[in-house]
Amino acid sequence: xxxxxxNKLANICYEIRGPVLKEAMRMEDEGHRILxxxxxxxxxxxxxxxxxxLVDVIHNLPTAQGYCESxxxxxxxxxxxxxxxxxxxxxxxxNDIWMGNGVSELIVMCMQALLNDGDEILIPxxxxxxxxxxxxxxxxxxxxxxxDPDNEWQPDINDIKSKISNKxxxxxxxxxxxxxxxxxxxxxxxxxxxxxxxxxxIIFSDEIYDGILYDEAQHIPSATLxxxxxxxxxxxxxxxxxxxxxxxxxxxxLTGPKNLAKDYIEGLDMLASMRLCANVPAQHxxxxxxxGYQSINELTQPGGRLYEQRKIAWxxxxxIKGVNCFKPKGALYLFPQLDPNYYDIKNDVxxxxxxxxxxxxxxxxxxxxxxxxxxxxxxxxxxxxEELLPAMERFANFLDRxxx
Numbered sequence: 001x002x003x004x005x006x007n008k009l010a011n012i013c014y015e016i017r018g019p020v021l022k023e024a025m026r027m028e029d030e031g032h033r034i035l036x037x038x039x040x041x042x043x044x045x046x047x048x049x050x051x052x053x054l055v056d057v058i059h060n061l062p063t064a065q066g067y068c069e070s071x072x073x074x075x076x077x078x079x080x081x082x083x084x085x086x087x088x089x090x091x092x093x094x095n096d097i098w099m100g101n102g103v104s105e106l107i108v109m110c111m112q113a114l115l116n117d118g119d120e121i122l123i124p125x126x127x128x129x130x131x132x133x134x135x136x137x138x139x140x141x142x143x144x145x146x147x148d149p150d151n152e153w154q155p156d157i158n159d160i161k162s163k164i165s166n167k168x169x170x171x172x173x174x175x176x177x178x179x180x181x182x183x184x185x186x187x188x189x190x191x192x193x194x195x196x197x198x199x200x201x202i203i204f205s206d207e208i209y210d211g212i213l214y215d216e217a218q219h220i221p222s223a224t225l226x227x228x229x230x231x232x233x234x235x236x237x238x239x240x241x242x243x244x245x246x247x248x249x250x251x252x253x254l255t256g257p258k259n260l261a262k263d264y265i266e267g268l269d270m271l272a273s274m275r276l277c278a279n280v281p282a283q284h285x286x287x288x289x290x291x292g293y294q295s296i297n298e299l300t301q302p303g304g305r306l307y308e309q310r311k312i313a314w315x316x317x318x319x320i321k322g323v324n325c326f327k328p329k330g331a332l333y334l335f336p337q338l339d340p341n342y343y344d345i346k347n348d349v350x351x352x353x354x355x356x357x358x359x360x361x362x363x364x365x366x367x368x369x370x371x372x373x374x375x376x377x378x379x380x381x382x383x384x385x386e387e388l389l390p391a392m393e394r395f396a397n398f399l400d401r402x403x404x
Contacts, residue, residue, distance in 0.1 A: 013133065024036065035361045045382040045384070056288040073286075079287040107204075115135060125372065153335075157191045168201060173205045182326070183217045183330045249283060249286060316389070321342060335376055
């Protein structure tokens with residue numbers, strides 16, 4: 001008898017590590033060298049954690065062998081509290097913070113604690129696909145709201161309003177955005193918060209890239225605008241800004257009318273207790289990371305690696321006939337459109353598979369981020385320019401071969 005996976009997984013996908021990656025791994029087994037531009041994993045490309053973070057983790061290893069409190073180490077939560085208080089969110093308390101094995105674990109916890117079968121949640125398109133997967137796996141029904149490529153990928157407020165029903169429970173904001181690189185302006189955020197207030201929605205604000213900003217872009221934390229009348233859960237962590245993706249150290253911060261969410265908070269505490277605790281050694285990195293000099297600023301300013309790599313990759317894309325690409329203001333990705341007037345693409349999975357097999361470069365197809373049409377791909381610009389530029393030129397040559 002064949003043992004089959006649960007029916008709960010029938011509509012779940014995570015294409016960043018999907019079938020195209022499996023083909024890349026098969027090709028590597030055959031001896032091919034594959035350049036992986038599919039995932040925002042800084043360390044393999046030479047973006048290493050600051051030494052002081054590693055020193056603190058090593059120093060605290062002897063006392064990090066047991067479980068900690070289910071919400072997390074007090075020192076880590078206190079450092080997170082101080083970070084958000086310094087941003088202007090004065091009401092946050094250390095007990096409003098949960099540490100997790102990366103933001104991913106906390107997203108799943110939040111969805112499981114909130115959603116009953118058939119409850120609706122608004123998630124952007126394109127999105128980071130874990131949000132859609134976690135909500136669906138928790139029994140929720142996802143309604144994707146459109147972000148507008150003609151308006152710097154800002155959320156389409158009218159589209160959001162048209163998709164709210166009496167079953168809608170929450171609104172997800174991803175800012176800075178993965179995969180588009182958009183950074184939302186204040187008026188957009190205020191409109192989103194007003195919608196949440198009018199319809200009694202929880203805001204889940206994914207801000208994992210809050211320190212990776214370019215061209216003087218300003219990130220505005222959602223919780224600085226929600227005041228005390230909208231429940232907001234803000235997500236952050238060490239993976240991207242502090243280049244410690246493998247440490248799996250993230251957090252979530254709950255602000256707003258907590259007295260109206262006592263039952264939900266009990267659910268979060270229950271789920272936090274069930275997993276016993278988050279990675280204890282990695283939590284010892286939090287206080288050092290959030291305090292003192294922020295080395296990410298060197299990387300995102302002119303002359304810094306991330307700034308220059310983004311610039312080069314975007315310039316190549318911008319020069320390709322039939323390619324439209326917003327110049328990202330944050331995060332680690334480019335999300336170019338392949339104009340349907342120039343490229344007749346019926347299946348974007350086949351597109352990135354063909355590119356992988358022909359040019360040995362791994363990308364992710366746009367529909368993997370719940371974008372409805374097969375005319376986008378996501379490109380990670382983490383490699384050194386010496387490796388990134390040839391890869392972008394190979395992409396340009398590949399597109400030239402398939403142009404109408």
